[in-house]
Amino acid sequence: MQEFLKNALDNIPEKEQEKFMLSLFINTSSSYAAMVRRDYYKKKMKHMGDNVYIGCGVKIVNPQYITLGDNVIIGDNVTLIAAGEGGIILEDNVCIKDRVYLDSERDDTGYIHVGKHTYIGTGTTLQGHMGLEIGDHCLLAQNITLTPYSHHYEDPDQLIAAQGGHCRKVTIGRDVYIGMSTTILYSGDIGEGSVIGSGSVVVKPIPPYSVAVGVPAKVIRKRKETDGE
Numbered sequence: 024m025q026e027f028l029k030n031a032l033d034n035i036p037e038k039e040q041e042k043f044m045l046s047l048f049i050n051t052s053s054s055y056a057a058m059v060r061r062d063y064y065k066k067k068m069k070h071m072g073d074n075v076y077i078g079c080g081v082k083i084v085n086p087q088y089i090t091l092g093d094n095v096i097i098g099d100n101v102t103l104i105a106a107g108e109g110g111i112i113l114e115d116n117v118c119i120k121d122r123v124y125l126d127s128e129r130d131d132t133g134y135i136h137v138g139k140h141t142y143i144g145t146g147t148t149l150q151g152h153m154g155l156e157i158g159d160h161c162l163l164a165q166n167i168t169l170t171p172y173s174h175h176y177e178d179p180d181q182l183i184a185a186q187g188g189h190c191r192k193v194t195i196g197r198d199v200y201i202g203m204s205t206t207i208l209y210s211g212d213i214g215e216g217s218v219i220g221s222g223s224v225v226v227k228p229i230p231p232y233s234v235a236v237g238v239p240a241k242v243i244r245k246r247k248e249t250d251g252e
Contacts, residue, residue, distance in 0.1 A: 109134030120145040128152040158197035171209035
């Protein structure tokens with residue numbers, strides 16, 4: 024096996040060698056490969072803080088538009104796509120679990136900003152066409168989908184894809200807990216301190232310190248009273 028690998032490496036065209044070696048270290052789960060990944064992307068990213076961990080199989084598009092704070096953890100097979108300068112910011116102590124997909128979508132208006140000490144669970148998809156801001160100390164469980172775009176479809180004689188749609192910035196406040204398999208639409212801002220039950224579909228703003236559940240999500244009680252209530 025060693026001889027086979029040596030011969031294979033010796034015969035890789037020079038222009039393909041860097042791509043091959045990068046692929047090797049990206050997809051290897053050893054601690055040494057993780058160190059190589061971290062050191063490689065530290066030179067490529069807009070900023071990378073201390074003690075960052077990047078798992079194996081991670082896909083990063085346009086690292087020059089990505090900022091990672093201290094102690095950020097990125098799990099295996101995560102995808103980070105920074106379409107433009109707004110990019111992706113993961114602040115200190117953010118934890119991104121396996122198979123999470125973050126995409127800022129648009130090179131002019133898109134961005135994703137995740138606050139400190141926030142946890143994003145396995146299989147979650149977050150998109151930031153016009154901006155997505157998630158506050159500090161949030162908990163997002165598994166398989167959450169946040170897609171802030173809704174297609175127009177009023178004209179049956181025109182392709183739906185050609186009719187445009189609704190899109191806006193979405194904000195999730197500080198200390199929010201979102202249960203697994205929740206869907207959040209473009210109109211679904213979530214106020215500080217709120218809890219969203221598993222399997223809910225958030226189609227309108229949820230006030231601060233609310234508990235909301237269902238399809239569509241409705242407030243069933245308040246965690247505490249806030250100003251103006």
